[in-house]
Structures are given as structure tokens and as C-alpha cells.
Amino acid sequence: MQVGLKTLFLPAGTAATAAAARALAEGGLVAFPTETVYGLGADAANPAAIARLYQAKGRPAFNPLIAHVGDLSAARRIARFDARALALAEAFWPGPLTLVLPKAENCPVADLATAGLDTVAIRVPAHPVARDILRAFGGPVVAPSANLSGHVSPTTAEHVGHDLSGRIDLIVDGGAVEVGVESTIVGCFDAPVLLRPGGLPRAEIERVLGHPLGEPPADAESDSAQPLAPGMLASHYAPRTRVRLEARRLEPGEALLAFGSHPLPGIDAAATGMNLSEGGDLTEAAANLFGYLRALDSENARAIAVMPIPSDGLGEAINDRLRRAAVGRE
DSSP, X not given: OOOSOOOEEEEXXXXXXXXXXXXXXXXXXXXXEOSSSEEEEEETTOHHHHHHHHHHHTOOTTSOOEEEOSSHHHHXXXXXXXXXXXXXXXHHOSSSEEEEEEBOTTOOSOHHHHTTOSEEEEEOOOOHHHHHHHHHHOSOEEOOBSSOTTSOOOSSHHHHHHHHTTTSSEEEEOOSOSSOSOOEEEEESSSEEEEEOOSXXXXXXXXXXXXXXXXXXXXXXXXXXXXXXTTOOTTOSOOSSOEEOSOSSOOTTOEEEEOSSOOOTTGGGOSEEEESOTTOOHHHHHHHHHHHHXXXXXXXXXXEEEOOOOOSTTHHHHHHHHXXXXXXXX
């Protein structure tokens, strides 16, 4: 691939939307904000553009991508919806929910984007900048997180530039994102299955379904297995610095990723520290998670010690990301 491209950086607005649509139509790569994290967009129907996206991210080619569309009508041209999938789409789209569904006949999404599966992952984002770009482009756009594969997901345009400047065509700056963790992924199989916790809590989905979500197969998250959905590699979202979870005491030279107002023993020995939410607010913690991990990763500490975080609500997604960050580094 071309490294050393001139990456255009534009503030969100009419000119940026037009430039993004033009770049996508020409097979280019465009980073833009969604309500979850910044996505790296490519024309979902263009295998060459998707291959370039895989190369730009260093993303494993067997890991499927999410196709982003502007509305439910566009989604139904890509995938087949049963009654439960339709109920979830009508309840939560636009928003941070991805549905994995059987491909529609003549599905335009390239096989490379679905990693050879007979299903396709679809989302209708809520962010106005993302929606403007999708509307202007007029087709589905695959958009994994706009970072090098395995690095911490980007929540600002600056994060995108740090990883991908010189590798992609355009970065559209829409400010910091709101949710801060990726979308929740539900597989609409014989029974709906939670494939990845994310920005939409499990309880809200189960309320609409009227029953609990199923769980994926036990081996679905191994690095050697074929992923059922995006983001299911066990060692995803990993900073360079070793991550130590459930820290009850800080060791000398460690950086602290705190949560809540209770001080941790050994705090005086911290190399540095940041608090996801001093008030114990899981929504605030989710929004801060990737940005704070990036900041602590740049401090060259011996490890990042993470205080315990509750697993209810958005805490499930936060702990999922932290567990993946720690794989191979414990």
C-alpha cells in the first residue's frame, strides 16, 4: 500500500461531506466520527478499497467489517430481517447497535468485507456527520475503528491522525465522540446472541426482545477461530504497555487508570494516573476509556494498573475492552 500519502484534514461541514463522498466514490479511505468511535470508511461494494482499508489498519483479513447505512430501508437491501431483528432495528436505530444478519439476495457488500461469511454486520449510526456522509455517498460504507489494528480505538480526530496520517486520504474532524466504546453487536441467528457488548447495554436489548440474549460459542473469541462478528479477536484493543486488571494496590512505577473516588494503596508511587470517572459514572467512564488508555500508554510506565469497574450497564463493555487490552500482557 501507499504509505506517505498526503492525508487531508478537514473540519466537519458541507465541504468535508462533499470531499468525503467524492473520496469514497473514488475508492479512497475516509475517517469520520460516529457516536461510538471514529470509523475508517471505504465503499462497502469496492473490494479494492476494502483491501486498502485492511492494509491501512493492518487488520486481519478474516475479521469481518460493519457496513454502515443511512436508514433501515437501505439496511433491508443488504440483509434479511426477521421479526426480532426488525424490532431491534426500529427500537435502536440510528444508534450504537450492530446487527449480524443473513445476506440479502444480491447483497452489494463485497465478500472481502464479510470475510467470506453468509452473514453481514450492519449499523445505522446516529452521529450527524456520519449520516451526512452516508447520505451524500449514497451506498453502504464499511467503517471499522480508525486506528492501526490492535491499537486503542480513536475517540478524536487527533487519535486518528496519530495512527493513520499518511495512510488514508481524508480525516473529517467532528470533535470528540459521545459514547466512546464501539457498538453492541447482536447476532440474529436462530436465537439472538450477544456477540460483543458495547455502547447499548444488554438490558435495553433484552427489554425489547422480551427474553435474555444468548451467548456465543465458547471458542468464538480465540485468536485462531473465525470471528462471528467484528471486534471478536481475543487480543483486540491492546496498548503497548502491559495492562494489569482488578488492581487493588499500585506497584512502584505503574500508571493508574482509576475509577471512582476511593484512593488506591500505593498511589504515591504512581508514575502517572487518570480517573475514568471520579463520580463512578459508567457513561463518563466509557467516553473516556480509549483516550485515557492512549494517554497512559504514551507515558512509558512499567504497566497500566486498572482499578475494578462494575460490570452492570456500560460496565460490561468497558470491562470487555479492558480484558482484551490485557490479553498476552498479564
